[in-house]
Amino acid sequence: MTTTTTTKLLSALLICISAIGMASAAADVAAAAHPGCQTRCGDVDIPFPFGIGDKCAIHEGFQLKCKAPKQDSKLMKPFRGDFEVTKISVEDGKAWVKAYMSSQCYDPFTGGMSYSDASANFSGSVFWLSDTDNRITIIGCQTLAYMMSDSYVIGCSSTCDDNDQTPNNGSCSGAGCCQASVPKRIQYYRGYFNEDYNTSKIWRNSPCSYMVVMEDASFNFSTTYLTSRVFNETYKGEVPVVLDWAITPDTCKEPQRNKTSYACVSNNSHCIDNMNAQGYRCQCSNGFEGNPYVKDGCKDIDECLHSPCSEICTNTLGNFTCSCYPGRYMMNGVCVPNKKIGFASVPAVVGASVIFVVLVVTMMFAYLIKERRKLRHIKQHYLRQHGGLLLFEEMKSQEGVAFKIFSHEELQEATNRFSEQQILGQGGHGTVYKGLLKGNTEVAVKRCMTINEQQKKEFGKEMLILSQINHKNIVKLLGCCLEVEVPMLVYEFIPNGTLFDLIHGDHGQQISLATRLRIAHESAEAITYLHSCASPPILHGDIKSSNILLDRNLIAKISDFGASILAPTDESQFVTLVQGTCGYLDPEYMQLCQLTDKSDVYNFGVVLVELLTCQKAFNLNAPEHEKSLSMRFLNAMKNNKLAHIIDGQIKNRENMPFLEEIAELAGQCLEMSGVNRPPMKQVADNLDRLRKVMQHPWVEQNSEELESLLGESSRVSSRGTSTANFSIERRGVMELDSGR
Structure with missing residues (x-):
């Protein structure tokens, strides 16, 4: 055996021993925790930040118990609460x-x-x-x-x-x-x-x-x-x-300021924000692997173990370099022998090099042109698929339609490439971003999650219908983008948040009954418009306080009314998909799987109860029979305990007659059977009547008489007639005319 061969064998042996040592060290680091803490339970590794026992996890949220399950007492297994943990990945979180x-x-x-x-x-x-x-x-x-x-x-x-x-x-x-x-x-x-x-x-x-x-x-x-x-x-x-x-609900900025609680303690590690939820976790930098939550836990990866180079590989911290044996040089990543080049052959080498560069540039341009054509074909395919051509033709034939077909590039530029910082809200149908179009026009851009094949065919036609909706209490749909797989909608931007924020936000301001009643009436008018004036009628499908936006003057505007066209629209689809928001979902819709205008009435009834009580529609932490606000409200009405659930800010002797009638109206909207619920127009008319009565100065002078009249009105209204309602309004006008 030659000396060179022996040297190569020894080098290979040393590399193997080094690889075994590094693999062992990496395994130790991956499971490393505080000294003396258990790093394995049964056949499951317990890597830090998880831990078994006191002070072994990064905090209590990651503390596990190692115990024998009831059904098998022979093998110990890790548990998080009542859930058996079968595997943990630090790298993937x-x-x-x-x-x-x-x-x-x-x-x-x-x-x-x-x-x-x-x-x-x-x-x-x-x-x-x-x-x-x-x-x-x-x-x-x-x-x-x-x-x-x-x-x-x-x-x-x-x-x-x-x-x-x-x-x-x-x-x-x-x-x-x-x-x-x-x-x-x-x-x-x-x-x-x-x-x-x-x-x-x-x-x-x-x-x-x-x-x-x-x-x-x-x-x-x-x-x-x-x-x-x-x-x-x-x-x-x-x-x-x-x-x-995630380590904590904070984003990376907050914990990085406080180094004592910052979890990314290893050198060559960095913090990453979770894309799908609040919170952060840690990750080893490129070229390193291991546990970023342990000091010196991120170890350099020896890329040379996998032979990435054709001849000589030199591992560096976080990377590697390739080189060639003496007498050879690297060309296009491959080692080739040196050749003595004479003076006469220089022009030939230069010429070949120029030709090579020209070929590469030509191929690059050809590839870019091909990719652009491919992208254009994809966009045209999506445009046709979503009914874009039909939409263009209809827009030409109908003059005065203020609706625009936006390009994907326009919306990317408007939203800073759909930056997380531009997100206004997220829901079951998609994510809404704030955008700024050319000309400094603020808009809200909604990226929808998914639509089915039938909806794709009808999308352009339905967009044209929605574009013609024009009501002061409905968010205006300005346009859409059809050249993407799932279409995007562009709405006018409403700056003052949602009704949910106003009711449940920690802003310290009081909301008068008059303001609440006005917002309820404006919202009811908007839904009535969708049901009765739109052609064809539009079912919203997801009326809730977070879908009622408020402008600078707290004027209500119904948003997300386009969600209805993204939901199933015929019976064959309804029986395969049921979706909605907890606390608002119509029980009849859950039973029959068929969305109707009375489903919107039920949703609105829950919003009315929110306005009356300032309580959320669904409370996960409440006892089982009290999780649903609508159920608690109906029980309070049934047991004559309405005053116990009304918000203290609006509960007083002068307001109680109005509160009782609003509560009666909400109870009718929350009837289990849709047939027994009033149409939305009747709801809007009743709220309008109440607003007018509240605005008359006669109200303050005749509060006792008003109380008896409103009580009579509620009783008659519940029997399905509006005679008493008319009597109250007419009586109020007569009193004013007589100077009382």
Whole structure:
């Protein structure tokens, strides 16, 4: 064996030993925690910032317990509260846990259905459901189920008797199995089944149905899940769920100022803000790997172990360099032998180099032109797909339509490339950004999340309908962008926030009953316009205090009315998707899966109760029977305890007659059956009448008589007639005319 060969073998051996040592060190760092703390529980590594035992985690939010589960006392496993932790990733900021599944099964002994409604609650913690890794999955042959959170109700239905579709292994498209996306920033959910859909008639062929929120990568549909209890037996009642986590709810700026509590303690690490929720976490810099939460936890990656160079690789801190053996030089990343170049061959080399450069530049320009054409074709495809050509033609034929088709580049420039700093709000339908168009026109740009194929075909036509809506209490739709996969909407910018902020915000200002009544009346007029004056009529679908904007003079403007066209618009789609906002969702819509104008009336009834009580529509932390504001309000009305729930700022002897009639009107809007709810026009007329009565100076002089008249009005109004209402207004005018 030659000396050179021996040297090479020794070098290779040293590299291998070094690699083994570094791998071992990296493993130690990944699991490192405070001295003396447990770094493993069962077969799960517990890396810092997580910890087992007192003062072993970065703070209490990351503290785990190592214990034996009830069903298996032999193997110790880590738990976060009631959830078994199966895996932790420091690099990705994720944790895998097991969560219970919701199920409905036929019980042959009782002859009825048995239900198990599972839930998960991470409220107030550093964890939330990963919207990218999890899916809402429903399995069954006659099943409609929902995931209800503190902000959303989302679900779908699956059937097995559709002539067009039959259940197939690996396919979850509505036949025996359906799926829906998990919204962002969800910390609490509970699974529910619509009891009108059940398996009591088909239990021999399909005994059970299931609703789970679980990791999408771990689920693969099998038709045996429909014909047996295999799904429950496969996962033993618990499914894998992926959680995202952050160190604290703060963004990077706040903790970086306070170095004592800053979590990114390792050299060669940096802070990153979570894109889908509030909070920050840490990451090793490029070229380093390990645990950024531990001192010196980010170790240099030896890239040379993977032979990235053709000959000689030299590892550097966070990077590497390539070089060639003596007598060779690097050309285009490859080592080639040196050649003695004579004087005569210089022109040939220069000429070849020039030709090479020209070829490269030509190829680059050709590639750019090809990519631009490709991008143009994609934009034109989306424009045609969303009905843009039809929209252009209709706009030409209808003069005076103040509606613009924006380019993607225009909206990117207006929103600073959709910067996070421009975000005005986020909801179930999409994200809204503040934008500044050329000419200093402020706008609100809404990037919608998803639309289905049917909605894409009708989008241009429906945009034209919405563009013609012109009402002082409705946010004006200025235009849209159709050359992207999911269209974007451009609205006028309303500067003073939402009714939700006014009612529930910590601003210290008092809101008079007159202001609340005016806002309610203006909102009701806007909804009436959508129902009665728009052609065709428009159902809003998501009336709530956060969708009622206020301008500089606190004039109400209904926003997000375009959400209705992004929701299903025919019966076949309604039965496969139910979504709304917790606390506002119409119970009849949940049962029948069909949105009507009376669904908007119910939503508005909840807003009226918010204005009366200054309480939120849904309180996750309240006892089970008090979570819903509408239920608490109806119980108070039923038990004659209205005064107990009314906001103290507006509760006084002079206001009580008006408050009682507004409460009576809200109660009618919150009727369980839509048939019993008043039309929106009647609601608006009643609010208008109340405003006029409040504005008469006669009111103060005749408060006792007014109280009796309003009481009579409420009783008659509840029986479906407006005679007393007319009498009050007419009596007020007569009193004024007579000089009283």
